[in-house]
Amino acid sequence: MAIVKRFLGENQKEVFNKIKVELGDEAIIINTRKIRRKGITNFFKKPLIEATAVIDELPAGRSLNANTLPDEDNSKFIDLVNSTIKSDKMEKLENQLIQVNDAINMVYQEVNLIKKKEMVTLSPMLNKIVDKLTRFGIIEENAIKIIDEAKKIHEITDTNFTEAVRGILANYLGEPSIIELEKNERKIVTFIGPTGVGKTTTLAKIVAVFSLKYDAKVGLITEDTYRIGAVEQLKIYADILGIPLEVVYEPEEIVETLEKMDDFDLILVDTAGKNPSDKSYHKNLEKLISESGAQEVHLVISSTTDYSTALKILDSYSFIKDYKILFTKLDECDKLGNILNLKMATKMPLSYFTYGQNVADDLMPANHSYILKKLLPSEGEF
Ligand SMILES: Nc1nc2c(ncn2[C@@H]2O[C@H](COP(=O)(O)OP(=O)(O)OP(=O)(O)O)[C@@H](O)[C@H]2O)c(=O)[nH]1
Ligand SMILES: [Mg+2]
Numbered sequence: 001m002a003i004v005k006r007f008l009g010e011n012q013k014e015v016f017n018k019i020k021v022e023l024g025d026e027a028i029i030i031n032t033r034k035i036r037r038k039g040i041t042n043f044f045k046k047p048l049i050e051a052t053a054v055i056d057e058l059p060a061g062r063s064l065n066a067n068t069l070p071d072e073d074n075s076k077f078i079d080l081v082n083s084t085i086k087s088d089k090m091e092k093l094e095n096q097l098i099q100v101n102d103a104i105n106m107v108y109q110e111v112n113l114i115k116k117k118e119m120v121t122l123s124p125m126l127n128k129i130v131d132k133l134t135r136f137g138i139i140e141e142n143a144i145k146i147i148d149e150a151k152k153i154h155e156i157t158d159t160n161f162t163e164a165v166r167g168i169l170a171n172y173l174g175e176p177s178i179i180e181l182e183k184n185e186r187k188i189v190t191f192i193g194p195t196g197v198g199k200t201t202t203l204a205k206i207v208a209v210f211s212l213k214y215d216a217k218v219g220l221i222t223e224d225t226y227r228i229g230a231v232e233q234l235k236i237y238a239d240i241l242g243i244p245l246e247v248v249y250e251p252e253e254i255v256e257t258l259e260k261m262d263d264f265d266l267i268l269v270d271t272a273g274k275n276p277s278d279k280s281y282h283k284n285l286e287k288l289i290s291e292s293g294a295q296e297v298h299l300v301i302s303s304t305t306d307y308s309t310a311l312k313i314l315d316s317y318s319f320i321k322d323y324k325i326l327f328t329k330l331d332e333c334d335k336l337g338n339i340l341n342l343k344m345a346t347k348m349p350l351s352y353f354t355y356g357q358n359v360a361d362d363l364m365p366a367n368h369s370y371i372l373k374k375l376l377p378s379e380g381e382f
Helices: 012-023 075-120 124-135 142-156 161-173 199-211 231-241 253-260 280-291 307-316 337-346 368-375
Strands: 001-011 028-035 048-055 186-192 216-221 245-249 268-270 298-300 324-328 349-356 364-365
Touching: 001 012, 001 231, 012 028, 012 048, 012 124, 048 124, 124 142, 124 253, 142 337, 142 349, 161 337, 161 368, 186 280, 199 231, 199 268, 199 349, 199 364, 216 231, 216 253, 231 245, 231 298, 253 280, 307 337, 324 337
Parallel strands: 186 268, 186 298, 216 245, 216 268, 298 324, 324 349
Antiparallel strands: 001 048, 028 048, 349 364
């Protein structure tokens, strides 16, 4: 409840000073008026000044001075003040509600997990392994699922438990779905994804592999004329690798551009990173992919993105029906289990991993053995 109080003084300065001393700097003066002094002898004297001040809460360490003018009728002021600060309070209340809601959701998830744990009744030893998997970034729900499956395999087939976990993880991660070229067939591959995840750098790495290692005829197209320096960035890579770079300003232009690159083995198309919830971005991207007839789309995502954010990002790209996930920045990621979570959630194939800024290197097919080695460095048991 707000505090509303009237103060009286010889002049405005004195009254304002009283308010400041008693209620602090945050107090708001909502009304001032002149008051005639009582008694005939006071009639010609200067009137007194009365100010009404309000504060939402008394600052810490202050108390209301009993000597200041008591407010005879502050209820209407309180109503007035409460209505003006209502929106502020409502906002606070809404935030509190959101927090309560989040807390309920968390408890709900915890209860669900406890229920699941009870259902699969893991021994303390197996629970320790679940902990190890979760420390690696695998969400608890997936960790329990994996351990439960491994337990069954171990019991039925007598396979060593660690090997069973290894097999299950490898199975969930799947085989890498890398770019493969057919003889006399041109392949067009488009790279999409949020801003700054490493699309252009990765594309340059893939060009380097195909043109230098496999001697394929590779061409580059970019539609990223949005970001300053984006074309120049790619042009530098193209010049170093001695391959042509074409720029398209509108999605439809890609048809004509591709006609010029008829005899190429591989054409990689770079796109501008933008906020994936931008609707015009969707339209342009869809058009670019369909007009180009791209056989493959690689959705590039940084492995350092936390699980829930990455899920939202992937969801925002769900207007693209068929894509592979390409994870970058594994060198900066200390929770590689996240890759498994996203693979399990989307069931989309994984194409490549990148693990550094070096264009001539730092790229590999999305091998599950890389992740498994990080989880279980030695050949030993859990
Ligand atoms: N540590 C690390 N850095 C990387 C990796 N891949 C790319 N980067 C860095 O990430 C930054 C952004 O890379 P870009 O290739 O420009 O990213 P982009 O997705 O094309 O960015 P936009 O076109 O602006 O959306 C650069 O500093 C890269 O060197 C990687 O695997 N590891
Ligand atoms: Mg780029």
